[in-house]
Amino acid sequence: MTRTEYPWLLPSAMAGAADPDSARRRGGRRARRTVRDWGVDLIVFFFAVFVGMLALDTAEQAGNSEPLILADLLVGVAACCALWVRRRWPLGLAVGLVLVEVVAPTAVGATLVALFSLAIHRPFKPVGYVLVLALAGMTAQAYVRPDPTISHLFAVILGALLTLLALAWGMLVRSRRQLVLALRERAVRAENEAALRAEQAQRLAREAIAREMHDVLAHRLTLLSVHAGALEFRPDAPPPEVARAAGVIRDSAHEALQDLRMIIGVLRAPGDDGERPQPTLATLDALIAESREAGMKVTLDSGVQDHDAVPSTIGRTAYRIAQEGLTNARKHAPGTGTTVLVSGGPGDGLTVEVRNEAPHGPVPHVPGSGQGLIGLTERATLAGGRFEHGATRDGGFAVKAWLPWSS
Template sequence: MTRTEYPWLLPSAMAEPADPDSAGKRGGGRRPRRTVRDWGVDLIVFFFAVFIGMIALDTADQAGNSEPLIMADLLIGLAACGTLWVRRRWPVGPAVALSLVQIVSPTASGAALVALFSLAIHRPFKPVAYVAVLSLATMTVQAYLRPDPTISHLVALIVGALLVLLALAWGMLVRSRRQLVMALRERAVRAETEAALRAEQAQRLARESIAREMHDVLAHRLTLLSVHAGALEFRPDAPPPEVARAAGVIRDSAHEALQDLRMIIGVLRAPGDDGERPQPTLVTLDALVAESREAGMKVTLDSGVGDPEAVPSTTGRTAYRIAQEGLTNARKHAPGTGATVLVSGGPGDGLTVEVRNEAPLGPVPHVPGSGQGLIGLTERATLAGGRFEHGPTRDGGFAVKAWLPWSP
């Protein structure tokens, strides 16, 4: 849903206050212009008040009133009907004034009813109730000062009271409907805003997930490329077997990196594609260690998990990525040293994954890095409901350790 599809959700529509004509009470506020509908409603109520006034004037003529009194009633009635054009800006004043004027001029009764109706639309119940009581009282006085010869006093009082209550109830009904419509508008705008925020948050989480996946998948392969390419650069006189072995590792790592990149792009284009490569789990941890050993690392795997296939796939995948990033960091920052991968735990107790490497031999080579690997592992462990720790060891090495939940 967009605001262009629903024009009434535009800010100009929402600018109308809960009391539609309460803008007149705010100093310096610019009043909204009258619409065609407003002019039509004002004309209808004006002619309605004139019609009621003419009926009252005809009744006054039948009662035998003098010509000057009838002319005065006519002028007062026209002036009363004219005040209805300002009722939108000042609804209280005309309602009170017309309620008092109708005591001496029955021709103002129609305008008084319209003013009461408008007041019930634009103001809360308490001031409206006061004006309604005043209108009932003035109608009672009018029935005695200017009696209608065609009906009795009791009938005149009952009809007057019914008309006042009808105007009051109808105005309150219109007010309630307007408030309901405005509440629905505000709710629609709020829902649209919340939906946009949720979409933005979902996009951000998706970008973070893609960034973590690409880093964890490609960093391991590219580190192998960097290490062995550096070895060929600094040892151009290396024996041919070592050069061939390093070239083979570079070729295999480049091929695997390309395959992993294709897998990620395929997931982005068509999730769930049948051609998608299988995701690594704890079962493939042995293959990761074997690959690191073939690249020249001294890796020891100590697994206390009896059946790796029993580990949930999501937990196993997170554990694999943690071990992969730990070995990648060990290869980058402590080349030539030994690394140990410890895996333990069981259903109900959780799964613990730890990667330790020994202190580096000599100066630590400078390997470019963004520092996002450990941040990504922390996010992975947190999303899985676990914990992640990392830091130097007592012997000068480095260790990463994670605990992941494993439901029984």
């Protein structure tokens, strides 16, 4: 549901909520009357006619002449018929009927209806002016066309009460309509904001999934690509080396499929993370061992005595940074020495650095997305830390991250 589906909920409609019927206009033309409109118009018309007939009967009892009674009848009929345009010209109609009522009591019913409609469709300021005019008109009528059955004071008080009642009722209806419009506007706004929040949450989820898939799969697929490239460049390699490379390719493909199944499982059941353990700093030794088995020369220098003491969120981020650093070293500097440095403690933060030496000779081309370092920067930033990367003095490359570790 959007604002375009409910044009009367736009700010312009709220500004003109004094005339709710104007909110139903389309392209400058009024909408056709609904069944409810016809029903309301008929009810107020017959009410005005009924009150006018009572006033006419009172005029006959007062002994007025037949021409005056006929004039009252015609004026009353005209006033009742004028109520059909009360929505289009509420202010003009109310002022006109208040003036006519002074000399024609048969217009009293139509005047009350016009005042009621005016209070619905216009703000308080013009209604207040008309109220003063109506009270003056009621007072003048009590003396110009007196009712012989009641006193002048009672006639003035009764007319004032009826006038105030009609205006108060109309203002109550107006306030209720404005409240409904405001609630609908608030509901539409809340729904739009909820849709925006959901869209933002989906975007953040997609980014998180993309980072996770890159970090998890890039490590495995890089192993597969490097050893497949070695087989391509050395077709005459000894059978044991070929078998070893083929085994690494097979194991890497199998592990990649397992990791992919894990990610898909997390997507299908995002609340079931307990059955799918995530890597932490405690599993860094297994990552180093796996890289060594793949032929990398990796040295781990850890100043953290107990890896299990590192918070899981910080440890997982540190693990992913080390994993991506090893993946980049394997891709861009195969056969060189790589050092993984881990240091820090509670209160000082956790520092993770992966540094590789300069590559020896030409490097086989391994395709990459170029998103790894961007993903690491986002991971470190989301964890409240910092991330740096760049070439070293000896021609190698290093990635370094500092992550907060509260005491």
